[in-house]
Amino acid sequence: MMFLRYAVYRFFTMLLTLWVVSILVFVIINLPPGDYLSNQIAELRATGQAEGVAKAEFLRTEYALDRPLWEQYLIWVGFSPGPNGFSGLIQGDFGWSFEFDRPVGEIVGDALWLTVLVNLAAVLFVYLIALPLGVLAAAKSETWVDYTAGFVGYLGLATPNFLLALILFYYGHKYFNLPIGGLMDPVYEGQPMSWLKVKSILLHMIVPTFVIGTSGAAAMMQRLRANMLDELSKPYVETAKAKGLAPAKLLAKYPLRMAFNPFVADIGNLLPAMVSGSVLVSVVLGLQTIGPYLLAALKSQDQFLAAFVLMFVALLTLIGTMISDMLLVLLDPRIRYGGRGA
Amino acid sequence: MTIQPDNRFVDTEPWIDDADISAPERAEMDAPGWLLTWRKFRRHKLALISGVFLLMCYLMLPIAGFIAPYTPNERSADYLYAPPQSINLWHEGSFVGPYVYPVTAKADLVNFRWTYTTDEIRPMPLEFFCEGDDYNLFGVIPSDTHLVCAPDGATLFLWGSDRLGRDVFSRILYGAQLSLTVGIIGITVSFLLGITFGAMAGYFGGKTDWIINRAIEILRSLPELPLWLALSAAVPSNWGPVAVFFIISIILGILDWPGLARAVRSKFLSLREEEYVKAAEMMGARPARVIRRHLLPNFMSHLIASATLSIPAMILGETALSFLGLGLRAPAVSWGVMLNDAQNLASIEIYWWTAIPMLPIIVVVLAFNFLGDGLRASLDPYKS
Numbered sequence: 230m231m232f233l234r235y236a237v238y239r240f241f242t243m244l245l246t247l248w249v250v251s252i253l254v255f256v257i258i259n260l261p262p263g264d265y266l267s268n269q270i271a272e273l274r275a276t277g278q279a280e281g282v283a284k285a286e287f288l289r290t291e292y293a294l295d296r297p298l299w300e301q302y303l304i305w306v307g308f309s310p311g312p313n314g315f316s317g318l319i320q321g322d323f324g325w326s327f328e329f330d331r332p333v334g335e336i337v338g339d340a341l342w343l344t345v346l347v348n349l350a351a352v353l354f355v356y357l358i359a360l361p362l363g364v365l366a367a368a369k370s371e372t373w374v375d376y377t378a379g380f381v382g383y384l385g386l387a388t389p390n391f392l393l394a395l396i397l398f399y400y401g402h403k404y405f406n407l408p409i410g411g412l413m414d415p416v417y418e419g420q421p422m423s424w425l426k427v428k429s430i431l432l433h434m435i436v437p438t439f440v441i442g443t444s445g446a447a448a449m450m451q452r453l454r455a456n457m458l459d460e461l462s463k464p465y466v467e468t469a470k471a472k473g474l475a476p477a478k479l480l481a482k483y484p485l486r487m488a489f490n491p492f493v494a495d496i497g498n499l500l501p502a503m504v505s506g507s508v509l510v511s512v513v514l515g516l517q518t519i520g521p522y523l524l525a526a527l528k529s530q531d532q533f534l535a536a537f538v539l540m541f542v543a544l545l546t547l548i549g550t551m552i553s554d555m556l557l558v559l560l561d562p563r564i565r566y567g568g569r570g571a
Numbered sequence: 572m573t574i575q576p577d578n579r580f581v582d583t584e585p586w587i588d589d590a591d592i593s594a595p596e597r598a599e600m601d602a603p604g605w606l607l608t609w610r611k612f613r614r615h616k617l618a619l620i621s622g623v624f625l626l627m628c629y630l631m632l633p634i635a636g637f638i639a640p641y642t643p644n645e646r647s648a649d650y651l652y653a654p655p656q657s658i659n660l661w662h663e664g665s666f667v668g669p670y671v672y673p674v675t676a677k678a679d680l681v682n683f684r685w686t687y688t689t690d691e692i693r694p695m696p697l698e699f700f701c702e703g704d705d706y707n708l709f710g711v712i713p714s715d716t717h718l719v720c721a722p723d724g725a726t727l728f729l730w731g732s733d734r735l736g737r738d739v740f741s742r743i744l745y746g747a748q749l750s751l752t753v754g755i756i757g758i759t760v761s762f763l764l765g766i767t768f769g770a771m772a773g774y775f776g777g778k779t780d781w782i783i784n785r786a787i788e789i790l791r792s793l794p795e796l797p798l799w800l801a802l803s804a805a806v807p808s809n810w811g812p813v814a815v816f817f818i819i820s821i822i823l824g825i826l827d828w829p830g831l832a833r834a835v836r837s838k839f840l841s842l843r844e845e846e847y848v849k850a851a852e853m854m855g856a857r858p859a860r861v862i863r864r865h866l867l868p869n870f871m872s873h874l875i876a877s878a879t880l881s882i883p884a885m886i887l888g889e890t891a892l893s894f895l896g897l898g899l900r901a902p903a904v905s906w907g908v909m910l911n912d913a914q915n916l917a918s919i920e921i922y923w924w925t926a927i928p929m930l931p932i933i934v935v936v937l938a939f940n941f942l943g944d945g946l947r948a949s950l951d952p953y954k955s
Contacts, residue, residue: 246789253789257798260805387883387936389890392910392929399919497792505796509891513914523797524895527804535801542797550792 236555243551247544251318254539255302258532265327265530266294292325292533305536318540324533328526333537337519341541344507344518347441348545350434351503352496354442355449360492362446363453367488368480370458378450385447390506391513394440398514401436408433413517437516441506445499452495456488493560496553500546508542608872611949618945621938628935632748636706638718639741640727643904645704647726647736649676652685652922655731655739662694670694673725684921695722731924734912742904743928749905751935753820753889754882760824762878765831770862772832773839784836787829795826799888802826803897812903819898823885834877838870872950880943883936890932906932 266285273281289295293304293311303309305324307317316322323333366378401407408414413433417426460466461484469479511520519538526535573581591597613619631638647653653676658669672689679686701720708714721727729740772783802822806815842848843866851861892898893907894914901908906928912918913926 246792249785249789250793254801257801257805260802262807383937383940384933386940387933389887389894389910389929389932391891391894392913392926395914395919395926501792501794504794508794508796508800509895512895523800524897527800527897530804535804539797539801543793546792546794 232555232558235558239551239554243547246547247540250543250547251306251540252302254536254543255305258536258539259298261530263530264294264532268530269327288325288327305533318537323537326526326531326534328529328531328534333534336534337522337537337541340517340519340522343516344511344520344541345545346430347434347437347507347511347516347518348500348503350438351441351445351507352499352549354438355446355499355503358442358446359449359453363450364457364480364485366450366454367457367461368476370454375454378454382447382450385443388443390440390444390509393443394436394510394513397436397440407435437507437510437514440510440514441503444506445503448502449492449495449499453488453492456492457484460484460487490557490560493553494557497550500549500553504542504546604872608949612945615945615948617941618949621941621945625935625938625942628747628751631744632751633709635744635748636708637714637716639738639744640703640717640719640721640729641738641741642704642706643737643742643745644902645737645741647732647738649736650674650687650726650728650732651676651734651736652925653687653726653728653732653736655924656689656726656728658697658729659694667694668696670696671721671725671727695725697727698722730927731922733909733922733925739909739924739927742909743906743931746904746906746909746928747931749816749899749903750886750889750907750932753816753823753905754885754939756817756820757823757827757885757888758878758882760821761827761831761881762874764825764828766835766867766874768828769832769835770839770866773836774843774858774862774866776840776843780836783832787833787836790826790829791833795888796891798826799823799892800895800897803892812899816899816903819889819892820885823888827881827885830881831874831877835874838873839866842866842869873947876943876946876950879939879946883939886932886936886939 266289270282270285270289273285291312293301296304300309303317304311305317307315307319307322309315311317321334323337325331326333326336329336362378366375369375398407408429413426414429417423417429463484466479466484469482474482507518508520508523510516511518512524515521519541522534523538523542525531526538573583575581593600636642653674656671656674658671660666660669662670671694672691673693673695674687674689676685676687698720699718700716702715703717703720705713705715719727726732728738730743731739733739733742768783768786772780799822802825803819806818810818848861848865851865856865889898889905890907890910893900893905894910896911899905899908909928910926913922913928918925
């Protein structure tokens with residue numbers, strides 16, 4: 230019951246945060262002077278294409294771009310009725326992409342799921358790599374295992390993601406015949422899900438997952454190692470050792486469990502960085518996630534598309550953080566239900 | 572001092588009753604904090620080496636033009652995508668001094684690329700302290716003396732040349748001027764914001780604390796890169812390179828402060844209750860004075876260590892932004908701008924030297940990480 234109450238509380242704080250984020254996103258998107266349509270209208274006027282101007286003017290009124298900013302915001306979110314009644318983010322209408330000349334929802338469609346998929350895979354990868362390596366580095370601390378793991382970790386932190394992506398792509402293709410570019414074979418694009426399509430996606434995901442996960446895994450490994458070392462120096466470990474508990478059992482029984490909490494809590498720090506990384510890597514590798522759309526939309530001031538992608542990315546991290554907070558409460562009863570610092 | 576028959580030592584000096592018995596250890600105990608820190612820091616060899624390396628890098632920045640054989644946008648139109656050349660000392664068993672072989676370009680019309688042949692018969696000694704293109708020493712003193720130049724009729728592309736025939740090595744040196752200072756400016760902005768907000772939240776508590784805390788939480792839960800992208804996309808494209816550079820560094824700093832503010836806040840929450848703070852307040856010190864004179868010096872060193880650890884993120888951030896074409900733009904030269912050229916697989920496969928700028932990035936980021944770790948470990952000198 231307590232947990233349920235906490236879950237509800239946490240859900241509402243997330244909604245509140247999302248609301249603040251929507252204001253932030255809207256302000257940032259409207260920072261650059263001018264907007265896509267006025268640029269277009271000016272250009273069409275200059276080249277004397279009257280019918281284009283009429284369409285652009287129509288879109289301007291249709292999407293309430295001729296109104297004051299605060300009204301635009303309310304309409305965009307769906308708090309206040311626009312020219313066609315309530316149709317904002319809340320109602321599931323994400324707006325119109327002027328550059329692609331299609332509704333935003335239609336453009337991003339598949340990309341949303343692929344984005345979630347790529348990030349989930351990267352999170353899984355981080356845990357799969359960081360957990361054994363971190364524990365190993367702590368158990369064999371100050372031996373070559375520890376130093377190697379530490380060095381590889383540092384290197385992972387220091388190499389720019391996008392370069393790692395390019396290099397791994399090249400060598401992956403050269404030596405392991407991994408496919409280059411995209412998230413699936415072009416043959417399967419727009420096709421219904423099938424076993425072959427899944428296989429193609431999985432094969433394409435190897436390099437991106439590795440690239441996005443590396444820096445996160447490095448950071449997490451270091452933290453896990455530090456936590457484990459703290460635990461290992463405690464008297465109860467010595468007692469267990471003196472009583473003759475096997476090393477592997479000794480490690481897994483208590484220290485690992487204790488060191489595990491921050492591991493789960495850390496996902497809140499991890500996720501924003503990973504989503505950032507996935508946007509960058511997607512642009513470089515041409516993955517069909519929302520990263521390339523964001524870049525294109527920002528460059529051409531396609532405001533609804535850019536704002537939606539930013540909102541989605543924020544939502545993704547907020548949900549991830551919320552889940553990790555709840556998991557943490559389930560895992561560690563010592564944490565008070567009041568929420569962090571509240 | 573005399574030795575007694577039973578081998579005991581006895582000091583013949585008269586016993587001074589009021590002498591300080593801790594006098595021999597006094598110097599050690601009264602050693603200033605920085606000395607203790609330095610002694611401890613000295614033992615972290617990796618951090619020490621990183622620190623010296625970074626110091627040299629930053630000292631090099633104002634004289635980059637002198638060290639670089641070329642200027643960043645100097646084009647050698649006959650040498651597009653020229654591969655790296657090596658400097659040799661010995662030619663056919665005899666000592667010539669540092670020299671290069673001249674290379675000639677030939678168009679390969681089958682693969683549509685330039686192929687370069689090295690003429691290994693004519694060694695051409697390098698010139699030192701020679702005249703080259705104009706540049707500004709320390710940014711103000713016009714000069715045209717370079718440490719080393721290519722001999723007449725040959726080129727000196729230590730790390731090859733790029734798409735437009737510009738020397739990659741020289742461009743890396745010039746690129747360091749922007750890439751390395753971005754982190755410093757960014758961290759200054761982040762430091763000011765972080766300390767101000769963190770101190771306000773921790774010192775005043777209550778509503779201020781609540782608002783700042785929520786802001787921190789919101790900013791920390793958002794992915795940085797998309798926000799950086801959005802903010803940089805808002806920079807008008809008609810601004811000059813210098814203005815863009817400053818605004819980009821400020822953008823990097825604006826999104827970095829929450830982590831620092833959080834650390835400052837939690838420290839302030841505990842320090843606020845200390846007696847010396849109460850005393851200062853009772854003597855009528857204003858909040859600003861209490862914060863600056865009594866609270867901040869307590870953990871300034873700790874803050875500097877964490878700042879050192881966040882500089883790499885900014886250097887990588889600048890690189891990523893420029894790489895995506897939303898950060899610094901040519902004609903400005905930064906490592907990210909250079910990597911923008913190496914964006915495709917062809918560069919990695921055929922012209923691998925265009926990706927060399929990644930090396931300084933990795934080395935500098937590693938150095939900052941090691942230095943920061945070393946600083947953090949040595950800042951508590953009394954801990955073993």
